[in-house]
Amino acid sequence: MVGGKNASLGEMLRAGIRVPPGFAVTTHSYVEFITEAGVVEEISKILAAVNPDDVTSLDDAGTRIRKLMDKAPMPPAIANAVSEAYALLCKKCQVKELPVAVRSSATAEDLPGASFAGQQDTFLWVRGSRELLEKVKLCMSSLFTPRAISYRMKMGFPHEKVLISVGVQKIVDARAAGVMFTINPVNGDPSKVVIEGNWGLGETVVSGAVTPDKFVVDKVVFEINERITSSKTIECKYEAGKGVIHCDVPLAQQNISCLEDKEIIELVKVAKQIEDHYGSPQDIEWAIEKHKPFPFNIFILQSRPETIWSQKKKEPLLGKKTAYELLMEKALSRVKISS
Amino acid sequence: MAKENRFSHAREVKIPKELEGWEEMYPSHRLFSAERREWEDTQFWYQDKIHAPEPMPPLDEIFHQAWQISLAQHTTRIFCIPPAQGIAQRMVGCYMYICAITPPPEEVIKEKAELFPKRTFPVFDNYDRLWDQWLPKFQALGRELEAVKVPEELPRYMPDFDSGTTLPSVSPAQELLEAFNNSVNIMYRGWQYHFNLLNLTYLAYLMFADVARKLFPGISESAIGKMVAGAEVSMFRPEEELCRLARLAHAEPKVANILKTDRPAASKIESLREIDAGRHWLEEVDRIKDPWFYVSCGSGWFHHEGAWYNKLDVPFGYIKSYLERLDKGEKIERSLSAIAEARDALVNEYRKLIKTDEDRKSFGDAYKNVRSIYRYAEDHLFWVEHWFHAIWWDKMREFAKLFVKHGVLKDVEEFFMFNRLEVPYLIEDLATSWALGENIPTLKWSDKAQKRKKILEAAAKWMPPPALGVPPEVVAEPFTVMLWGITTDKVQDWLAGVAVRPEEVTELKGFASSAGVAEGKARVLKLLEEIGTLEPEEIMVVGNTNPAWAPVFSKIKACVTDIGGLTCHGAIVSREYGLPAVTGTGTATSVIKTGDIIRVDGDRGVVTIVKRAKS
Numbered sequence: 001m002v003g004g005k006n007a008s009l010g011e012m013l014r015a016g017i018r019v020p021p022g023f024a025v026t027t028h029s030y031v032e033f034i035t036e037a038g039v040v041e042e043i044s045k046i047l048a049a050v051n052p053d054d055v056t057s058l059d060d061a062g063t064r065i066r067k068l069m070d071k072a073p074m075p076p077a078i079a080n081a082v083s084e085a086y087a088l089l090c091k092k093c094q095v096k097e098l099p100v101a102v103r104s105s106a107t108a109e110d111l112p113g114a115s116f117a118g119q120q121d122t123f124l125w126v127r128g129s130r131e132l133l134e135k136v137k138l139c140m141s142s143l144f145t146p147r148a149i150s151y152r153m154k155m156g157f158p159h160e161k162v163l164i165s166v167g168v169q170k171i172v173d174a175r176a177a178g179v180m181f182t183i184n185p186v187n188g189d190p191s192k193v194v195i196e197g198n199w200g201l202g203e204t205v206v207s208g209a210v211t212p213d214k215f216v217v218d219k220v221v222f223e224i225n226e227r228i229t230s231s232k233t234i235e236c237k238y239e240a241g242k243g244v245i246h247c248d249v250p251l252a253q254q255n256i257s258c259l260e261d262k263e264i265i266e267l268v269k270v271a272k273q274i275e276d277h278y279g280s281p282q283d284i285e286w287a288i289e290k291h292k293p294f295p296f297n298i299f300i301l302q303s304r305p306e307t308i309w310s311q312k313k314k315e316p317l318l319g320k321k322t323a324y325e326l327l328m329e330k331a332l333s334r335v336k337i338s339s
Numbered sequence: 340m341a342k343e344n345r346f347s348h349a350r351e352v353k354i355p356k357e358l359e360g361w362e363e364m365y366p367s368h369r370l371f372s373a374e375r376r377e378w379e380d381t382q383f384w385y386q387d388k389i390h391a392p393e394p395m396p397p398l399d400e401i402f403h404q405a406w407q408i409s410l411a412q413h414t415t416r417i418f419c420i421p422p423a424q425g426i427a428q429r430m431v432g433c434y435m436y437i438c439a440i441t442p443p444p445e446e447v448i449k450e451k452a453e454l455f456p457k458r459t460f461p462v463f464d465n466y467d468r469l470w471d472q473w474l475p476k477f478q479a480l481g482r483e484l485e486a487v488k489v490p491e492e493l494p495r496y497m498p499d500f501d502s503g504t505t506l507p508s509v510s511p512a513q514e515l516l517e518a519f520n521n522s523v524n525i526m527y528r529g530w531q532y533h534f535n536l537l538n539l540t541y542l543a544y545l546m547f548a549d550v551a552r553k554l555f556p557g558i559s560e561s562a563i564g565k566m567v568a569g570a571e572v573s574m575f576r577p578e579e580e581l582c583r584l585a586r587l588a589h590a591e592p593k594v595a596n597i598l599k600t601d602r603p604a605a606s607k608i609e610s611l612r613e614i615d616a617g618r619h620w621l622e623e624v625d626r627i628k629d630p631w632f633y634v635s636c637g638s639g640w641f642h643h644e645g646a647w648y649n650k651l652d653v654p655f656g657y658i659k660s661y662l663e664r665l666d667k668g669e670k671i672e673r674s675l676s677a678i679a680e681a682r683d684a685l686v687n688e689y690r691k692l693i694k695t696d697e698d699r700k701s702f703g704d705a706y707k708n709v710r711s712i713y714r715y716a717e718d719h720l721f722w723v724e725h726w727f728h729a730i731w732w733d734k735m736r737e738f739a740k741l742f743v744k745h746g747v748l749k750d751v752e753e754f755f756m757f758n759r760l761e762v763p764y765l766i767e768d769l770a771t772s773w774a775l776g777e778n779i780p781t782l783k784w785s786d787k788a789q790k791r792k793k794i795l796e797a798a799a800k801w802m803p804p805p806a807l808g809v810p811p812e813v814v815a816e817p818f819t820v821m822l823w824g825i826t827t828d829k830v831q832d833w834l835a836g837v838a839v840r841p842e843e844v845t846e847l848k849g850f851a852s853s854a855g856v857a858e859g860k861a862r863v864l865k866l867l868e869e870i871g872t873l874e875p876e877e878i879m880v881v882g883n884t885n886p887a888w889a890p891v892f893s894k895i896k897a898c899v900t901d902i903g904g905l906t907c908h909g910a911i912v913s914r915e916y917g918l919p920a921v922t923g924t925g926t927a928t929s930v931i932k933t934g935d936i937i938r939v940d941g942d943r944g945v946v947t948i949v950k951r952a953k954s
Contacts, residue, residue, distance in 0.1 A: 184556070184557060187556045187557075189555050189556045189557050189558075190555070190692040190693075190694065191554075191555040191557075191558060191689060191692050192555070192557055216557055218555075218557070218558065218559060218562055220562065220685060220688045220689055220692075221559075221561070221562045221565060221685065221854070222854075223559055223561065223562060223854035223942060224854070224942045225557050225558075225559050225851075225942065226557065227942065227943065261856070314694045314695050315695070316695045316697035316698045316701070317553050317554055317695075317698055318550060318553060318554070318697070318698050318701035318702070319701075320697045320700075320701065321701050322701070322704050323463075323546075323701075323704040323705045323707065323708035324456065324460050324463075324708075326546050326549070326550060326701065326704075326705050326708075327459070327460075327463075327542065327543065327546045327708065328455070328456060329546075329549075330542060330545055330546035330549055331420050331421055331423075331452075331455055331459075331542060332421050332422060332448075332452065333422075333549075334422055334442060
């Protein structure tokens with residue numbers, strides 16, 4: 001009904017994780033939208049003619065479908081429901097025209113293993129009912145970007161089985177943000193949480209626009225084992241009238257850690273909680289809200305299963321040895337001193 | 340100066356001229372020598388700051404002579420750790436250097452590899468039973484040393500005896516000689532016992548550390564230490580007894596009031612004797628004094644350190660601060676069961692993270708192995724380095740008093756200026772003079788002692804090089820790796836650091852022994868006795884710490900040591916108190932000055948000198 005990502009946010013909310021407040025527009029609303037607009041058949045026709053190996057053909061199909069959807073009116077029932085939910089959210093947060101993030105989340109309920117991560121659009125700092133409705137629609141039509149179309153065709157997923165929902169979430173005005181893994185992605189060490197972060201919004205970390213600060217933390221004893229403070233020259237922030245922009249980090253801030261120790265430890269605690277909840281290593285997006293006091297400033301924006309180490313075959317690392325075999329091995333070993 | 344890849348050889352070290360004559364203070368086989376040069380030059384020697392952070396008084400050097408043999412033989416001839424050889428020692432300018440000898444030829448390693456499992460595995464299987472043998476055996480030895488009878492004087496004439504029925508007995512001079520030889524023999528034997536189970540304890544720890552690192556590649560040594568450390572060991576007992584005595588006193592306001600004054604312990608005892616409750620309390624002190632007040636005020640390695648029972652100002656000072664905390668309603672005891680529970684919870688959490696059943700089994704097995712024996716690392720320390728050494732020092736003072744009485748030495752302190760092979764000369768010289776008749780001179784031993792005291796004073800001001808000779812390719816000796824923490828990085832840092840003047844250093848690297856970061860004023864304690872100068876919230880910078888210091892850790896902000904790995908005492912207690920600690924920096928006490936503002940990063944093992952104190 002709400003797509004993997006949105007469902008996960010709802011689940012985390014119920015598990016007591018600090019997730020920014022928001023609501024979701026369901027896949028059902030999406031179906032209602034394209035049905036009432038009467039574009040379903042036309043879309044199918046365009047898609048049937050696409051050659052997945054031809055970039056021009058993909059581009060052309062994408063543009064045509066998205067134009068079709070942009071022109072189509074949103075059914076009043078959906079538009080009203082979205083506006084009402086938004087008004088409620090504004091009231092709850094006590095902010096008029098609350099800035100929100102609008103993210104799409106694709107889903108294919110009967111296609112297990114399908115991952116559509118990163119294929120759909122995200123809009124940040126959306127303010128007011130009118131702009132919100134516009135972005136909701138754009139999110140829905142992002143199901144038909146050339147990349148998304150091509151992916152489904154290559155994977156053999158029927159287009160009509162893949163639906164989209166839209167998540168609307170209060171924006172976290174981030175002082176710093178980034179990602180974290182509940183396993184060390186470098187070596188698969190399950191006892192670590194690895195945090196990467198930069199000043200401002202998390203986009204620079206996700207996209208690799210800067211070398212972020214990096215912290216490797218032991219999640220059992222909460223010791224920070226590794227701490228790399230990078231030279232962070234660029235950050236992403238929101239500026240009224242301009243939207244989300246990349247800008248230079250003030251010189252004095254470039255080489256300062258974007259997280260305080262207590263924030264690092266709090267993030268690790270939350271990461272452990274999320275991992276325990278899902279029972280598998282996670283890849284988590286986080287942000288530190290500018291205007292709130294610690295620890296109420298820590299927010300989780302998203303969590304998804306870590307895929308690389310989790311899917312590896314688990315081989316014993318100690319070669320099934322007993323204590324005495326291990327002791328013998330150690331007794332025979334030498335420590336290399338000079339290189 | 341060091342060449343690129345080696346340190347100076349001992350003979351190239353420039354020893355200050357104030358130390359002239361230092362060589363004669365130690366037995367000749369303890370020095371670098373021309374006839375062994377070929378072998379000595381190929382070895383790598385580094386200063387042993389754990390056991391010998393200070394210039395070595397000649398008599399105090401006996402323990403080192405004893406451990407050199409015992410440690411090595413347990414490794415090479417008894418338990419046969421295949422590639423490991425012993426640790427050799429040499430004295431240079433009153434400081435001790437040690438060397439982990441490079442592995443033996445491959446065929447020897449093969450031979451030892453056959454013997455090793457046969458001899459060691461049963462030890463782990465039966466540790467508790469072996470410990471139950473060890474403790475009474477060791478305690479009996481201590482009592483034997485205590486019972487050695489030292490004559491108070493050589494009398495003008497032998498006492499009357501029935502010369503018609505009895506032959507003359509041996510003279511007190513002969514008894515004196517035998518008593519000293521007996522004491523030395525007992526001491527050597529005690530150090531034989533010391534290593535009965537220790538080498539395997541360290542090996543098991545290193546094995547478990549390897550296992551933990553394979554499963555959790557980035558795991559810190561401090562986390563490994565937390566998993567292994569014991570809580571129910573003898574080293575905790577002295578502190579527990581202090582807490583108990585403080586509680587008893589707290590229940591008797593009159594007793595507490597006397598103990599809370601700022602007077603010396605002797606004067607407090609006088610006042611306590613005047614009241615019933617005070618006498619009862621003192622009886623309780625007497626009851627537990629042996630063994631629990633036989634904990635050294637230092638490391639147990641130096642004669643001048645004293646122990647709680649003969650420096651009562653130290654434990655009484657701790658009791659005073661415990662009473663003040665009790666007045667504030669604070670809890671003074673450390674909950675040992677809570678420490679143990681927290682440790683078990685930690686181990687379980689790591690265990691749960693292991694991905695395969697096979698690894699979980701190996702980990703559990705390895706952990707059981709190290710836990711079965713690890714308490715020896717702490718238990719033996721109390722009984723040997725503290726209790727036994729305290730008895731030894733007392734015994735030596737008995738001998739010293741006799742020499743003072745006969746005017747051969749001016750004070751007790753002078754006796755410690757002679758090494759254990761020289762003391763028999765003193766005894767024989769005195770015995771000869773006594774036997775020969777009236778006014779027969781002895782050599783001027785006191786003059787010699789005074790000269791040596793001056794040499795030691797000069798040596799205390801000298802900063803000897805951290806290492807000598809050629810760094811080896813590999814080290815297999817478990818003590819070197821674990822206790823002294825000799826690693827590639829450390830050796831390279833030493834090599835790089837040789838040319839840098841201490842006042843130019845701004846950063847020191849060591850082991851990240853206890854997590855956290857703290858900034859504050861440094862208090863450098865060079866001699867273990869200076870502990871009293873420490874003020875609250877300062878960062879303690881020391882050569883090395885030991886269990887008698889435990890109560891100090893509630894006062895300080897962080898701890899930095901010259902020497903010691905992740906399981907050295909300073910590391911263990913810092914973790915317990917949640918204080919940042921960096922151990923094994925090599926040179927902290929010479930580079931950092933009291934009053935410097937320093938930052939201790941216990942997460943990374945780095946100490947930064949933020950601001951130098953005005954000199």
